Amino acid sequence: MALAEQLARNEGGIASVVAILGERFGARLSVSGAVREQHGHTTTWIENQPPDAVVFAESTEEVADVVKICAEHGVPVIAFGAGSSLEGHLNAPCGGISIDLSGMNKILAVHAEDLDCVVQPGVTRKQLNEHLRDTGLFFPIDPGADASLGGMASTRASGTNAVRYGTMKDNVLSLEAVMPDGSVIRTAQRAKKSSAGYDLTRLLVGAEGTLGVITELTLRLQGIPEGISAAVCSFPDVEAACNTVIATIQHGIPVARIELLDTLQMRASNAYSKLDYPEAPTLFVEFHGTQAGVAEQAELFGEIAAEFGGGSFAWTSREEERARLWQARHDAYWAATALRPGARAFATDACVPISRLADCVRETMEDIAELGLIAPIVGHVGDGNFHVSALIDIDDPAELAKARELAGRISARAIAMDGTCTGEHGIGQGKQAYLERELGGAVEVMRAVKRAIDPQNIMNPGKIMRL
Secondary structure, three states: OEOOOOOOOOHHHHHHHHHHHHHHHHHHEEOOHHHHHHHHOOOOOEOOOOOOEEEEOOOHHHHHHHHHHHHHHOOOEEEEOOOOOOOOOOOOOOOOEEEEOOOOOOEEEEEHHHOEEEEOOOOEHHHHHHHHHHHOEEOOOOOOOOOEHHHHHHOOOOOOOHHHHOOHHHHEEEEEEEOOOOOEEEOOOOOOOOOOOOOHHHHHOOOOOOOOEEEEEEEEOEEOOOEEEEEEEEOOOHHHHHHHHHHHHHOOOOEEEEEEEOHHHHHHHHHHHOOOOOOOOEEEEEEEEOHHHHHHHHHHHHHHHHHOOOEEEEEEOOHHHHHHHHHHHHOHHHHHHOOOOOOEEEEEEEEOOHHHHHHHHHHHHHHHHHHOOOOOEEEEHHHOEEEEEEEEOOOOHHHHHHHHHHHHHHHHHHHHOOOEOOOOOOOOOOOHHHHHHHHOOHHHHHHHHHHHHOOOOOEOOOOOOOO
8 A cells, every 4th residue: 555644743632622522422423443444545545544533513513613623722624525535635644533524415405496406515416316306407517426515526526427517616606614713604695607706616616625614515407408318339449539539529519428438448347337338449428408409419429430430339318228328437447446356446537638638548558558557548538538547456566656657647748738637536645746747836826825714724634735
């Protein structure tokens, strides 16, 4: 396991806070080793750094109480949702208190006429869409994992629908948050646009819990489309598939989802999800709109795909078949890990301008071959984002070094192509060095914001950037 950096601990403050919270929360404060380790755990290659205690909060007032007590004693606070992040966001390198928000899982209001809703942070995307089913509305951001909506906002998540519906930053209208001193703020009203002061909503979206703890979200909703059609199309090579994506986007075809799976990932997904598609680079696509519009979009896409050698089309508009297709895509991570039993996935991602997608993926595949790694590629390629999961023995220093070399090359390449070292995984502990390379002096401005809002550095310290 890769060692994570330990930061200075406030031993006296931590002991005092744990004692105070034990009296305040009773059985809803846990110091169990297993519970603490679970709350330091993420689906990552980074060493587990558990908090000193976990509080299971049930209201904004309780979160504020915890933060006030921690602030008085200079003790770190780490917000926890579903635990599905990938870059060590939940680790506690200074120790401290994890606030588990999964019990704050109420859907507080649905304003169908305004196409928005108000939820607590522990609500998951599947829970919300199940609740909305009879309204004719849905929440479109779909990162694959059944993540909590608070966590999705904190990491600025996106996913398969981002090419049409945007990312979390485009779909969060307002937030309620507990700030580092324990005060509670609301960043905006429900209006669809505003020119009122600084955009604090977007400041907190993507802040990875380093500026405050999100306790309520107002989200933009969409109408369920009249027509939805999905397809699977295989290609002779990854470059042909990527060029199809580029041409599709450049032609202005309003595709809802367009996902790439390379040959190795298709082999894994066929075995894991019991599919029988060709083991070749493949695009999963979906179109939303009217019945006539969907048919026209599908036809245009088919013509473009044919130009690049695409074939073996499999179209479906049946809901159960589409659900099976996208479940297979969401299970790609677990399917990949089954390629090498006992191995761990060293997952990384990058995002580049769509015109550079084919180059970036091709060069990444050359790196994988050179390093001798088993590393399937999948991607939300409609917006230039792709993911690589190197399957390694995490306890083998040589294999870990190769995986880190691969991740470093991918990040550096993306930045050189005017892209980003992370399209949607966030920075956390794992990508801080690449943030500096990508944004340069802008990181110092981020540090200034962090110091101004959180002068004690108690909100998820050790993430995004070092102070």
